[in-house]
Amino acid sequence: xxxxxxxxxxxxxxxxxxxxxxxxxxxxxxxxxxxxxxxxxxxxxxxxxxxxxxxxxxxxxxxxxxxxxxxxxxxxxxxxxxxxxxxxxxxxxxxxxxxxxxxxxxxxxxxxxxxxxxxxxxxxxxxxxxxxxxxxxxxxxxxxxxxxxxxxxxxxxxxxxxxxxxxxxxxxxxxxxxxxxxxxxxxxxxxxxxxxxxxxxxxxxxxxxxxxxxxxxxxxxxxxxxxxxxxxxxxxxxxxxxxxxxxxxxxxxxxxxxxxxxxxxxxxxxxxxxxxxxxxxxxxxxxxxxxxxxxxxxxxxxxxxxxxxxxxxxxxxxxxxxxxxxxxxxxxxxxxxxxxxxxx
Numbered sequence: 001x002x003x004x005x006x007x008x009x010x011x012x013x014x015x016x017x018x019x020x021x022x023x024x025x026x027x028x029x030x031x032x033x034x035x036x037x038x039x040x041x042x043x044x045x046x047x048x049x050x051x052x053x054x055x056x057x058x059x060x061x062x063x064x065x066x067x068x069x070x071x072x073x074x075x076x077x078x079x080x081x082x083x084x085x086x087x088x089x090x091x092x093x094x095x096x097x098x099x100x101x102x103x104x105x106x107x108x109x110x111x112x113x114x115x116x117x118x119x120x121x122x123x124x125x126x127x128x129x130x131x132x133x134x135x136x137x138x139x140x141x142x143x144x145x146x147x148x149x150x151x152x153x154x155x156x157x158x159x160x161x162x163x164x165x166x167x168x169x170x171x172x173x174x175x176x177x178x179x180x181x182x183x184x185x186x187x188x189x190x191x192x193x194x195x196x197x198x199x200x201x202x203x204x205x206x207x208x209x210x211x212x213x214x215x216x217x218x219x220x221x222x223x224x225x226x227x228x229x230x231x232x233x234x235x236x237x238x239x240x241x242x243x244x245x246x247x248x249x250x251x252x253x254x255x256x257x258x259x260x261x262x263x264x265x266x267x268x269x270x271x272x273x274x275x276x277x278x279x280x281x282x283x284x285x286x287x288x289x290x291x292x293x294x295x296x297x298x299x300x301x302x303x304x305x306x307x308x309x310x311x312x313x314x315x316x317x318x319x320x321x322x323x324x325x326x327x328x329x330x331x332x333x334x335x336x337x338x339x340x341x342x343x344x
Contacts (some may be wrong), residue, residue, distance in 0.1 A: 094305025
């Protein structure tokens with residue numbers, strides 16, 4: 001009998017008295033093997049495999065199937081360790097968990113820096129094809145690269161809603177518009193009628209969706225008394241403007257702006273939500289490190305990572321038969337302690 005280190009499928013086939021194709025089908029464990037190969041033959045092949053200790057070459061098996069069972073993960077900003085780490089890590093946890101359950105490996109693609117700075121998916125040393133498909137993350141995407149991905153045949157799924165780029169973009173995102181609108185409705189129920197909005201309204205889809213949700217929920221009974229997009233203003237000046245315009249509920253796109261405004265209010269002897277309410281439009285990973293629990297909503301980051309991974313694997317394994325999926329997951333409200341009844 002051949003030594004274990006030199007065993008091949010041909011050796012197993014000869015010892016079991018079957019063809020090499022039969023051994024291959026048994027090893028793959030497919031439904032075809034179950035249907036075409038008698039049970040006693042399968043058992044005989046498996047017995048020889050057990051007795052010889054044969055281990056199939058994983059690279060050869062993958063090449064035969066035309067896949068590497070590797071998923072690429074590309075982020076337009078460094079994933080770790082830096083200020084963005086808290087933003088990306090929950091996505092990566094979800095991606096890793098789902099990839100492991102589907103028996104795929106992960107390859108972190110860092111891209112190449114463009115002449116003007118930033119990362120590029122497509123570069124002279126493009127390694128995308130090492131992977132069978134790619135998950136793309138980033139607070140903002142390169143529109144030209146996104147259009148190139150959509151026009152090509154390489155499977156990918158974006159995390160976060162993305163506008164069409166020549167054709168629909170496959171994505172798994174969070175429904176920021178509905179979550180923001182729900183917070184505005186909650187403020188209305190608590191008697192607020194004069195609202196302020198602090199932060200960007202675009203161009204990134206995530207910020208545009210928050211602004212869209214906010215506007216859609218205003219109705220005829222709520223008044224937008226301040227919409228400040230220039231957050232370079234000192235927090236004391238922001239507070240002055242809010243008080244001058246009698247805003248009773250303030251919606252901040254970024255947590256850092258809510259923290260700045262809260263600190264300025266407390267320094268002036270004001271308290272939340274007695275003097276005015278303050279809302280942060282989206283949960284942040286380290287919000288629990290601050291003693292104040294802001295009214296907000298939970299962004300389902302890990303779930304987004306898991307579902308994006310599952311959708312990508314379906315695109316890889318089903319090819320052109322798999323339709324483009326665009327999924328928005330709900331964000332659940334955080335009651336917090338900074339949104340209360342409107343002051344008299």
